[in-house]
């Protein structure tokens with residue numbers, strides 16, 4: 201009954217309750233069963249783990265029936281608005297002030313202002329509930345502030361601009377596809393490109409796709425019994441750590457290498473563009489670069505660079521002797537204004553990105569990779585246009601995950617039905 205409701209784009213347990221009483225299809229599916237409204241909500245809250253198991257069974261059956269060959273997966277992600285108001289996001293100062301006022305109202309100590317602000321719930325149970333959420337929000341906000349403080353100079357935000365949602369504190373804040381700043385979750389799909397069945401899915405408290413590739417590879421391998429050999433994705437999933445982790449797992453990653461787009465745009469907008477690092481050749485044996493003028497850039501130190509999930513990479517620096525640079529005819533295109541010598545940086549594992557860039561330019565790889573764009577986006581388009589996945593219905597990551605699982609189950613069952621019908625229709629008639 202719930203899968204049918206998801207196919208119709210109805211994700212509210214209150215609507216399922218009404219439908220079970222009034223919709224003939226629901227009455228037929230439930231053989232007249234019409235649970236109480238509370239039962240539908242309870243079911244939505246406890247169905248998460250069962251959905252994971254059902255999803256695994258659906259994929260295993262599809263593999264057994266040769267509907268699906270799980271050797272290739274295509275991954276992509278999309279942001280989905282959390283069930284939280286974008287007008288109730290507060291910084292540390294506002295949160296402390298509101299906690300104090302709410303505590304005064306609950307305990308009846310310091311006389312609260314009259315009338316009470318609109319955000320204070322009218323009932324005692326509502327106030328207790330908000331106090332709990334504020335406590336969670338305060339903890340999460342402190343974690344965000346500490347994470348921000350650990351960032352490098354230049355990437356750090358003013359702590360007063362770091363906020364948390366009071367309706368769904370776990371949901372991170374970011375810009376959705378319409379560029380609206382709000383609490384949201386990121387949904388990941390791994391789709392098999394021929395059958396277009398969703399092999400695995402994920403829903404994370406994250407605003408970007410960074411760091412989701414390897415967890416999805418592992419999850420997919422668990423579902424398909426380690427048969428995944430190639431994963432296709434876009435440039436957001438192709439970092440040095442992703443390439444290294446895929447190689448460790450024996451999975452080929454087909455994804456283009458992207459220069460940091462923000463940095464590239466910034467560089468292109470600068471009137472005085474530097475000769476790019478790609479025009480310098482690297483000698484791994486001697487650990488040095490050679491510049492377009494033929495001079496050496498020798499190693500002059502390294503520093504640790506943070507990457508997703510507390511991981512780090514060394515970044516080495518190489519500098520040319522100022523004696524060469526000052527008299528060089530290319531100095532105007534190579535040096536920054538006011539600089540006397542050129543420095544280039546190289547990340548540990550850069551050779552993996554260079555090899556990937558070369559591999560992705562091969563025509564055979566490009567024709568295989570062309571499959572990617574035609575598949576995974578269709579799943580998200582169907583989910584958002586026909587199944588109502590523009591915003592989660594339930595609050596919190598646990599409900600968001602359960603909703604994603606139910607949606608994927610509905611989409612896969614519909615797809616299997618289509619594939620079976622297509623296969624029956626394509627058979628030659630016996631007479």
Ligand code: SF4
Pocket residue numbers: 491492493494495520524525526528529530531534535541542
């Ligand atoms: S400016 Fe220096 S690093 Fe750049 S090409 Fe000339 S000598 Fe080489």
